[in-house]
Amino acid sequence: MPHWGSVAIMSLTMDRYNPAEIEAKWQQIWKEQESFTVPNPDDRGEAAPAAKSYVLEMLPYPSGTLHMGHVKNYTMGDVLARFRMRNGLTVFHPMGYDAFGLPAENAAIKTGAHPEELTRINTTNINQQLHRLGVSIDWSRELATCDPEYYKWTQYFFLKLFEQKLAYRKEAAVNWCPSCATVLANEQVIQGGCERCSTAVEPRSLAQWFFKITAYAERLLQDFKLLKSWPERVITMQRNWIGRSEGAEVVFRVEELDLDIPVFTTRPDTLFGATFFLLAPEHELVQALVDGTEFENPVRDYVASARMKPVLDRSAPDREKTGEFTGRYVINPVNNERIPIYISDYVLMEYGTGAIMAVPAHDQRDFEFARNFDIEVRPVVAAGGQAEAGGETMAAAFEEDGIMINSGHFDGMPNREAGRAITEWLNSEHLGRVAVSYRLRDWLVSRQRYWGAPIPIIYCDNCGAVPVPEDDLPVLLPKVNDYAPKGRSPIAANEEFVNTTCPACGGAASRETDTMDTFVDSSWYFLRYTDPHNDKEPFNKRIANYWMPVDQYIGGVEHAILHLMYARFFTKVLFDMGMVDFEEPFTNLFTQGMIYYKGAKMSKSKGNVVNPDEHVERYGADTLRLYILFMGPPELDVEWQDQGIDGTSRFLGRVWRLVNEVVEKTKPLPEERPDFDGAAGPAASLLGKTHRTTAKVTADISGRFRFNTAISAIMELVNEAYLAKETLLADEEGKIVIRIVAETVVALLDPFTPHLGAELWQRLGHKCIWREPWPQADERWLQEExxxxxxxxxxxxxxxxxxxxxxxxxxxxxxxxxxxxxxxxxxxxxxxxxxxxxxxxxxxxxx
RNA sequence: GCCGAAGUGGCGGAACUGGCAGACGCGCCGGACUCAAAAUCCGGUGGGGCUCACCCCCCGUGUGGGUUCGAUUCCCACCUUCGGCACCA
CATH class of the missing domain: 3.10.20.590 (Ubiquitin-like (UB roll))
Known part of the structure; x- marks a missing residue:
């Protein structure tokens, strides 16, 4: 039973800042009016009225609900989108879901629900969360990568890559995660463990599909120059990942056998110091070298034990050097010396040629091996050029530069120069050549899991691997009853799916049952947004060329290598096929910092998650948006502070009361505003502050994304307005000034807090703030007297x-x-x- | 080990191209309003010293040096934290 006092309280709360109410109101309006939908340029190719700006945030993986990192990501994108819109650009701001992937499948295994059903529930949920955040998305372009209308085209691109010989199948030692029961790409192995579950990955020899990203290694490096504002560290990480080294390929002939083995070396200058030769245990010639000899058995045992070793053990840098002599020798082409061939597991089959010339005097690893096997250490580069120290007395390899010794007529030359001279000489003798080697491996795209796009290939006993004809796409993912991982894809158990006829000869054939890595899905989604309902082709070239490339891409730095490099690769392939006219998908990239809580990354397993929904409910989306950007510089990691959000909540209350009081006590501004030339005192000083704030906020948003300082500048303006308010409301000129201040505050704040912006703008007597021009600072007011x-x-x-x-x-x-x-x-x-x-x-x- | 980023009050952070260190916010302290509380509004808040009415002085941006009239900012060396790579020939 309410007592009498509640009537008075009710009427007071009527005009209290009530985010729940106004946020629902404006979200409804934006949805009904499709306020942020932008049309494609029409079919005659007429240019749109304004320059375009493609603002894109990395699409979410729909695992349950959005977390704070998403809120930060989408708020930043929204601030930029709204800011650019109000600065006259045609803003393209779409959204979708990276909906295939392991978590949904694992949840399905646990609960028995279908991954598709779980995914649908999650995407619906996230869609609602995004609406509740008030982000200005063109929802007419929404997509999910697990829809057949989408993955049909993912499969289409697989076929295109196959046609170009950029997708190929080979038997190879691959990274197997026993816990996820699938293979992983190199990029998905973090310190020898699975990036998803950290389980130590094991080597396995399997026939798998690869994309030939190594063919693009050089262009992926060269085209960094086309990128405008990518963070230096992301470029550095990609550069290191690609790992380009220049050197020489040198051919060594095996004595007695008619075999040539090439090696790659970055130190051709040390060729005269090669005192032994090594093959990786997996090298294809190992068996031929020892066949029928007394060395066959020990070598075979060594190879077998190397194959068994977990990837992490094998790559530990400080491991004792082991190996096995093959009984064979190669001839060093520069001096015709015979040097023994060993095998050792520190030589990697995947890098270079899988064989190396070993120079113990100038390579620490070779040095350790030589000491273990009592092999000669022969220095060929000396520091300062004085007489050689004996190899027997060296305590470690000498890896610096110096002057050549023990190297025939190259003696006395600086070693780098000698390296070039030796390579040249090898080249003229057809014994070697300049060579470049990359650390980058081809992209392994097969996954032995259910929830992904089926690889559109059919195996026929007569015709081999045959592509599914384009007209038969999509190859629909069949329903299955059991998703439990068994080392092969669950769809392999579905005979109806597997058994088919060969498109080439019509004979009995079976389908590929592996699905594609989900990074394939996300390597082209930004293109599909441009033409999302096209059922004739993945996208129309002209339309894609109009909107692309993405003018501003925003996402987490954890994708610095994986997604960002795959998407660059894909775009280059499409460019080469003539499907697009640009070579880089993302002109500008911004990588946001992570949000920490209680000293650690938020994670369900640690139980330190701050739930965005709760904060939206308690404070409103505008407050949460504002706080998350006010916390600190967006590119740095920041710590979530529970009480911090109270500050932005209070601030919005202050803005609300200020503007409403101004609306109540002043009249709408006259068309013709006074020029305030003679203004003095609080009026002049506040007007000056208003213009300076406008200039600062504009610069902070458009320049380095310094949202935190933009917001604090608006706070300062509001603080000054409060102090001057009573005085200004006392006279006519003052009333005009405070009204201008109120309008400017609302206008500047709007990209951050769009619901509050829209509501207060309406109360100030205007319409649709999201379409209003951005306030301009007047030069005359920027200087203080x-x-x-x-x-x-x-x-x-x-x-x-x-x-x-x-x-x-x-x-x-x-x-x-x-x-x-x-x-x-x-x-x-x-x-x-x-x-x-x-x-x-x-x-x-x-x- | 190599590469990259960062170290500023009790806390998050600010300081443009070398020019007032600590903007803005949190927290805390005080005042106004109130029967009271919440909310709100106003003020104070780096440390130390002093003849501590608010005048003045000293110290202070990870550590130690340097350049400069002047350094959070530039240079050298080092320490710590975080991220990436790591037997890549």
Whole structure:
């Protein structure tokens, strides 16, 4: 039973800031009016009325609900989108779901539900969350990568790559995660463990599909120059991942057998110091070398044990060097010396040629091996050029540069120069050539799991691997009853799916049952947005060329290598096939920092998750959006503070009360605004602050995305408005000024807090703020009339003087000297030097 | 080990191209309003010293040096934290 007091309280709360109410109101309007839908350029190819800007945030993986990292990501994108919209650009701002993938499948295994059903529930949920955040998305372009209308085209691209010989199948030692029961790409192995579950990956020899990304290694490096504002660290990470090294390929002939084995070396200058030769245990010639000899059995045992070793053990850098002699020798082409061939597991089959010339004097690993096997260490590069130290006495390999010794007629040359000369000589003798090697491996795309796009290939006993004809796409993912991983895809158990006829000869055949890595799905989604309902082709070239490339891409730095490199690769392939006219998908990239809580990354397993929904409910989406950007510089990691959000909540309440009071006590602004030329006192000072704030907020958003400082500038303006409010409301000119201030505050705040912006803008007597032009700072008001001049003695602040902005250097110096406080320090001393920085300070150097 | 980023009050952070260190916010302290509380509004808040009415002085941006009239900012060396790579020939 309410008592009488509640009536009064009710009427007071009527006009209290009520985010739930106004947010629902504007979300409804934006949805019904499709306020952020943008049309494609029409079929005649007429240019759109304004320049376009493609603002894109990385699409979410729909695992349950959005977390704070998503909120930060989508809010940042939204601020930019709304800001650019209001600055006259045609903003393209779509959204979708990276909906295939393991988590949904694992959840399905646990609960028995279908992954598709779980995914549908999650995408619906996330769609609602995004609406509740008020992001300005063109929802007419929404897509999910697990829809057949989408993955039909993912399969189509697989076929295109197959046609170009960029998709191929080979038997290879691959990374197997026993827990996820699938193979992984190299990029998905983190320190020998699965990126998803950290289980140690095992080597397995399997026939798998690869995309030939190595064919694009050089262009992926070269085209960094086409990228405008990518973070340096992302480029560095990709550069390291690609791992380009220049050197030489040198061919060694095996004695007695008719075999040539090439090696790759970055140190051709040390060729005269090669005292043994190594093959990776997996090298294809190992068996041929030892066949029928006394070395066959021990070598075979060694190879077998190397194959068994977990990837992590094998790659530990400080492991004891082991190996096995093959009984064979190669001839060193530069001096015709015979040197023994060993096998050792520190030589990797995947890098270079899987064989190396070993130079123990100048390579630490080879040095350790030589000491273990009692092999000669022969220095060929000497520091400073003095006579050689004996190899027997060296304690470690000498890896620096120096002067050549023990190297025939190359002696005395600087080693780098000698390297070039030796390579040239090898080249003229057809024994070697300049070569470049990359660390990058081809992209393994097969996955032995259910919830992904089926690889559109049919195996026929007569015809081999045959592509599914384009007209038969999509190859639909069949329903199955059991998703449990068994080391092969669950769809392999579905005979109806597997058994088919060969498209080439019509004979009995079976389908490929592996699905594609989900990074394939996300390597082209940004193109599909441009033409999402096209059922004739993945996208129309002209339309894609119009919207692409993405002008601003925003996402987490964890995708620095994986997604961002795959998407670049895909775009280059499409460019080469003539499907698009640009070579890089993302001109500008911004990588946001992570949000920590209680000293660690938020994660369900640690139980330190801050739920965005709860905060939207308690404070409103605008408050959450504002706080998440106010927390700190967006590119840095920041710690979530529970009480911090109260500050932005209070601030929005202050804005609400200020603007409503202004609406109540002043009239709408006249068409023709006074120029305030004669204005003085609080009116002039607040007007100046307003223009300076406008300039700062504009620069902060458009420049380096310094949202935190933009917001604090608006806070300062609101603080000053509160202090001047009573005075200004007392006269007519003041009323106009405070009304201008209120409108500017709302206009500047709007990209951050769009619901509050829309509501207050309406109350101020206007319409649709998201279409209003962005406020412009007036030059005349940017300069303050006077400023505080700092006066220093020997670099220490001793006084501050109020001086006119127009004061000359001489006037500033005179004012400084005239200061009573300053005289204390100059008395009896000599002013040796005067440094005058107009606008800032005067520094007197005294002795 | 190599490469990259970062170290500023009790906390998140600010300081443009070398020019007032600590904007803005949190927290805390005080005042106003209130019977009271919440909310709100106003003020204070780096440390130390002093003849502590708010005048003044000293110290202070991870550590130690350097350049400069002047350094959070530039240079050298080092420490710590985080991220990437790591037997890649």
């Amino acid at each position: 006077t400023y505080e001049l700092v006066v220093q003695i020997n670099g220490k602040v001793r006084d501050r003087l109020q001086v006119p902005s127009s004061a000359s250097q001489e006037e500033l110096a005179a004012a400084a000297r005239a200061s009573g406080r300053i005289s204390r320090y100059t008395e009896g001393k000599q002013v040796v030097k005067e440094i005058i920085v107009p606008g800032r300070l005067v520094n007197l150097v005294v002795k």
